[in-house]
Amino acid sequence: MKDPGSISLSSMNGLLGGLCRIRQFELQVQRLAASGEVPGFPHLSTGQEAVAVGVCAHLTSEDKLFTGHRGHGHVLAKGSDIEATFAEIIGRDTGLCRGRGGSMHLVDAEHGVLGATGVVAGNLPLAAGAAWAAQALGDSNISVVFFGDGATGAGVLHETLNLASLWKLPILFVCENNGVAEFTTREEHSNVSKVSAFAAPYAMPTRTIDGNDVLAVHEFAGDAIGSIRRGEGPYLLECMTYRMAGHFVGDAQQYRTKDEIAAMREKDPIERLKRHLLAQGLAQGEIDATVEGARRQVLDAVERARAAGRPAPSTVGEYVYKSVSLDGISG
Amino acid sequence: MKDPGSISLSSMNGLLGGLCRIRQFELQVQRLAASGEVPGFPHLSTGQEAVAVGVCAHLTSEDKLFTGHRGHGHVLAKGSDIEATFAEIIGRDTGLCRGRGGSMHLVDAEHGVLGATGVVAGNLPLAAGAAWAAQALGDSNISVVFFGDGATGAGVLHETLNLASLWKLPILFVCENNGVAEFTTREEHSNVSKVSAFAAPYAMPTRTIDGNDVLAVHEFAGDAIGSIRRGEGPYLLECMTYRMAGHFVGDAQQYRTKDEIAAMREKDPIERLKRHLLAQGLAQGEIDATVEGARRQVLDAVERARAAGRPAPSTVGEYVYKSVSLDGISG
Amino acid sequence: MSQTFIEILRRALDEELARDRAVHLLGEDVAAGGAFGVTRGLAQKHGETRVRNTPISEAAITGMATGAALCGLRPVLEIMFIDFATLSLDCLVNQSAKYRYMSGGQLSVPMVVRTQAGAAGGAAAQHSQSLEAWFIHVPGLIVVAPSSPLEAYGLLKSAIRMEDPVLFIEHKRLYTMREEMPATVELPPIGRARVARVGDDLTLIAYSAMVTTALEAAEELARSGISVEVIDLRTLLPLDMRTIATSVSKTHRALIAHEAVLNGGVGAEIAARIGSELFDELDAPVTRVGCPFVPIPFAPELERALLPGRENIVRAARELLGTQG
Amino acid sequence: MSQTFIEILRRALDEELARDRAVHLLGEDVAAGGAFGVTRGLAQKHGETRVRNTPISEAAITGMATGAALCGLRPVLEIMFIDFATLSLDCLVNQSAKYRYMSGGQLSVPMVVRTQAGAAGGAAAQHSQSLEAWFIHVPGLIVVAPSSPLEAYGLLKSAIRMEDPVLFIEHKRLYTMREEMPATVELPPIGRARVARVGDDLTLIAYSAMVTTALEAAEELARSGISVEVIDLRTLLPLDMRTIATSVSKTHRALIAHEAVLNGGVGAEIAARIGSELFDELDAPVTRVGCPFVPIPFAPELERALLPGRENIVRAARELLGTQG
Numbered sequence A, B: 001m002k003d004p005g006s007i008s009l010s011s012m013n014g015l016l017g018g019l020c021r022i023r024q025f026e027l028q029v030q031r032l033a034a035s036g037e038v039p040g041f042p043h044l045s046t047g048q049e050a051v052a053v054g055v056c057a058h059l060t061s062e063d064k065l066f067t068g069h070r071g072h073g074h075v076l077a078k079g080s081d082i083e084a085t086f087a088e089i090i091g092r093d094t095g096l097c098r099g100r101g102g103s104m105h106l107v108d109a110e111h112g113v114l115g116a117t118g119v120v121a122g123n124l125p126l127a128a129g130a131a132w133a134a135q136a137l138g139d140s141n142i143s144v145v146f147f148g149d150g151a152t153g154a155g156v157l158h159e160t161l162n163l164a165s166l167w168k169l170p171i172l173f174v175c176e177n178n179g180v181a182e183f184t185t186r187e188e189h190s191n192v193s194k195v196s197a198f199a200a201p202y203a204m205p206t207r208t209i210d211g212n213d214v215l216a217v218h219e220f221a222g223d224a225i226g227s228i229r230r231g232e233g234p235y236l237l238e239c240m241t242y243r244m245a246g247h248f249v250g251d252a253q254q255y256r257t258k259d260e261i262a263a264m265r266e267k268d269p270i271e272r273l274k275r276h277l278l279a280q281g282l283a284q285g286e287i288d289a290t291v292e293g294a295r296r297q298v299l300d301a302v303e304r305a306r307a308a309g310r311p312a313p314s315t316v317g318e319y320v321y322k323s324v325s326l327d328g329i330s331g
Numbered sequence C, D: 001m002s003q004t005f006i007e008i009l010r011r012a013l014d015e016e017l018a019r020d021r022a023v024h025l026l027g028e029d030v031a032a033g034g035a036f037g038v039t040r041g042l043a044q045k046h047g048e049t050r051v052r053n054t055p056i057s058e059a060a061i062t063g064m065a066t067g068a069a070l071c072g073l074r075p076v077l078e079i080m081f082i083d084f085a086t087l088s089l090d091c092l093v094n095q096s097a098k099y100r101y102m103s104g105g106q107l108s109v110p111m112v113v114r115t116q117a118g119a120a121g122g123a124a125a126q127h128s129q130s131l132e133a134w135f136i137h138v139p140g141l142i143v144v145a146p147s148s149p150l151e152a153y154g155l156l157k158s159a160i161r162m163e164d165p166v167l168f169i170e171h172k173r174l175y176t177m178r179e180e181m182p183a184t185v186e187l188p189p190i191g192r193a194r195v196a197r198v199g200d201d202l203t204l205i206a207y208s209a210m211v212t213t214a215l216e217a218a219e220e221l222a223r224s225g226i227s228v229e230v231i232d233l234r235t236l237l238p239l240d241m242r243t244i245a246t247s248v249s250k251t252h253r254a255l256i257a258h259e260a261v262l263n264g265g266v267g268a269e270i271a272a273r274i275g276s277e278l279f280d281e282l283d284a285p286v287t288r289v290g291c292p293f294v295p296i297p298f299a300p301e302l303e304r305a306l307l308p309g310r311e312n313i314v315r316a317a318r319e320l321l322g323t324q325g
């Protein structure tokens, strides 16, 4: 575990709460998906929560965040309301997007969550565009985009790295390198194992870190974001992590070996932080209180979300256009 | 000028002929474009001929070549008939593509010229596909693709580099880095000046060479192609060169400075080879004979091409499909 | 015993791989079975060099399939969702479709792009589209959209044997549909529609998953004495106008149903052609049933409210015949 | 004194840059004047940060324009040829067009994508297409196709002030067209067509460069006593059916002309709507004039043979009116 450095025991305990909220949130997604309450095919970030929590700890709601198909954790860590986020994932009218978006398209403008795309790598240029706007409007916000190692196969990622370095944009590229894309390993996608290598041609600053160590993520994300806020341009942070869940809820995961599953708990960022906090002298009781507090908070929000109403079918045609009517259109 | 190494004086003289044929060919394109005889907006490779000649000297008609919008030289160097190539560029029925393709879409299957695309970087995956076919069918041919520095802005180039290295494809990537894309310089397109840097993440072998030194191109292309034929996988050859012509015929070139134009002749690969041949002891008379021979050969072919018939309007609908008829289609 | 669409499609691929060494499959995770399991087991049987995983590089793999097709292979490319075919479009439209023409007939591109389309179960706006209309506007392409497992079996085999690039569209709702595999299936020709149900009062034209919905609607209408002829287009490009004309000349009424949004959809082309070529045959306006002009929403209630179904077809048919209520 | 389409378009951009600090231009070589000179001088006048060159990265710059539009800018993106818009399509269709809907109305994308289309002078198969039909099939987009310099001036300004993503299509043949710039031009509303010539016998519907051709055909037909009403659609999405209906209800005959290939073209949607909504008004089948289903060839003779022109419209009009010869 990374030397805690400056961070206090209570802040670490705070990070633990953040990790637990995401874990519990997605446990509920999984549970309700099994009973058919969750439409679509949600992708869980279980095992990867430390990246979301460690990075977003440094962001204000003015900073812009873009994520992808595995984005629940990022949205919660950015400060979105647990109930409204869950309500969206189960398609309720009280959801962040009034049930129009769903798990892969979470948007919460008020908290700077400008979007999630289901098209791998499609979020990268959007995030660069948000950074360009910040630069053009002269405000001090930055843009952060989360993506997976599989996104490096997509050309637009490389186009975006080039433009971000050329225009010196205030953007943080956060790669969650879990070594897998759907059912195939990194080796089947590229000879390049470290994603940070793709930033090298641009001389873009990068760091490859242990993404399951929330303290490491917190510290190095802080450094990266600091340099971006100082106007030093884009930064790529590669977080080596591990997808404890299947690719999506329902994935049979035949590709996983017994030993792999056995080794999982060792890697679990929550278990690691707990062990560390104990070693640092935090009382077991305080740790349990944090875990239990997060669990309660999420369960209550989930129940409220489930009690909320469903979108009225008659409203299905709302929000297509802002400035024209649908009159002239067949349908 | 590169130390000639193994190559004989007469072979060097042969390379001079190749350079002169392309130069003369494009002079005629330029001349006839001025008089309105050339449809479209042809792009000349004037000043970059050494790359085409030096690389193609190592290719058989079984090897596959793909080029782009500035491809006349590559096609001629690959062995296509001068008359048929010129006839295509002036839209005659005797042209390589019966006048359907034109300057940006030259195809000569018989000589392994599998195509040219007008969409920047669109040719790269096609060439990788041809290399994949060679690998799958177990034949010993290689695939060669020519592209410009501007193509590095296009994501598909990066996708293709990744796949070529992952599948260890028999393909030579030849970048003609002339430091400009249309009217903007390399600096306005990227912080990365050397295109070879983009192959580095894949540990793909690369070499950046003087593309205006036909002997250097000849030798290093030979090495690269040798390693590809030995099954060592893809190779990227970056040829630093200079576009003596405008972006296209008709380009006013206001972006060019007086000094730049003055310095041109120094860089001219033909002048450089001539000087070298003289220094190596080839008689001026022989050099002049080569130049004049090439000139004659091209002028005669051009006149025959101009004398050829135009495609019959009634045939415009041919070649859309091979296996279905157009009956069921509006039009 | 019956098999699913996926199993029967897998069998077609298996048989084509065995029949012709030039056939190669490529796409994301296809050697691992593919996102929907269509290619499960084929890599083990035919080798990882013939059933090949790719990175997430839709543009490049479409280009590679095209380049390989120019050089003697018959690639069958899987694009996981038609929504991502947007990334293949430059190559498909500017290269694959035009290669034969631009080369003056020297080269052609015998490749099949299998893709999966349509809305179901909350896949939401970026994984639910029906974009076939774009492709019928592109000279040089062939577009096929099967309506059942056995149709897909025959049409996929026929598609793999074509000399031109084929877009083969599989509707996600069809994947669980089951049919009995007969001893022999004769391969349907590309470009020929099929009369799925014979009738006299109205011609109902559909394709892909909408054919099942159309047959259900025809059944319901039959109960109130309305005899509907259902045409399964099978191939959207080229379109089989002969079969359509024969039917409309008999029924004098045409109704077109598809899941895609109406505006600029395939139904527009069919309606335009019937309206101009069969003007004097028509006793009523050609009518279209399709999706309103709205992206596919996530919530089930909204998705259901948006997608055209049996009731929409029945209502439109009754209006067309002036027999409301 | 008159000015060209390019000069008048430049003036519109210049004025919008001056009017609203949020307006930013980006695209390949735009600070260098752009491939066709539309943006010449604007970087010098408004600064290189507001008129910005980009690398050859159509996908990324479309995404960046979209992301910037979400954050307070009003980007005007130039895609040099609509043929290359294939590379923008994932973003335009999956992101830009759906953002407002997917976010439940939280965000919208006020951006304009200027692009150049159509065939002329041997630009050949990959630089000559008319692909507008794809875009009218995408909920969330607005599609505008001006027919003259002054129309482009007003429509571009209106487009830049919209809150939704607009595809603005400039036909390359129009770039040299000249018009007199009046003292004041009132901005035409997006979504409203224009009657370009009043007539009684036939409604001729066109857009973009085809409007000039349509007016020439109308003039020729007038000489043989045929009175043609010409409608310039201006906006292809949403379509102004009111203006079309008013005209067809008067003439009882409709002819649609565009340069795009007919199959699956914009004309199909218009014909389908007239056929269903104005069935009882029609005295003759709705007819379409457009490009045969063939890629654009390079040779001038072939290009000319393929492209629909005045004669095609005149012939179709005479057939429609049963007055051949």
Ligand SMILES: Cc1ncc(C[n+]2csc(CCOP(=O)(O)OP(=O)(O)O)c2C)c(N)n1
Binding pocket: A069, A070, A118, A119, A120, A147, A148, A149, A150, A151, A176, A178, A180, A181, A182, A243, A247, C028, C056, C058, C080, C084, C087
């Ligand atoms: C352009 C595109 N192609 C394919 C897919 C299907 N798909 C969804 S997630 C995924 C794997 C992504 O892997 P990675 O980027 O590493 O993210 P992870 O799932 O590991 O978090 C794929 C191929 C997609 N969504 N978009």
Ligand SMILES: Cc1ncc(C[n+]2csc(CCOP(=O)(O)OP(=O)(O)O)c2C)c(N)n1
Binding pocket: B069, B070, B118, B119, B120, B147, B148, B149, B150, B151, B176, B178, B180, B181, B182, B243, D028, D056, D058, D080, D084, D087
């Ligand atoms: C995808 C795409 N975008 C834009 C263009 C327009 N265009 C034609 S050539 C060119 C510049 C290419 O520069 P480079 O690749 O360096 O080749 P060079 O012209 O220098 O030989 C551009 C932008 C195009 N053909 N394709």
Ligand SMILES: [Mg+2]
Binding pocket: A148, A149, A150, A176, A177, A178, A179, A180, A181, A182
């Ligand atoms: Mg991954």
Ligand SMILES: [Mg+2]
Binding pocket: B148, B149, B150, B176, B177, B178, B179, B180, B181, B182
């Ligand atoms: Mg260049």
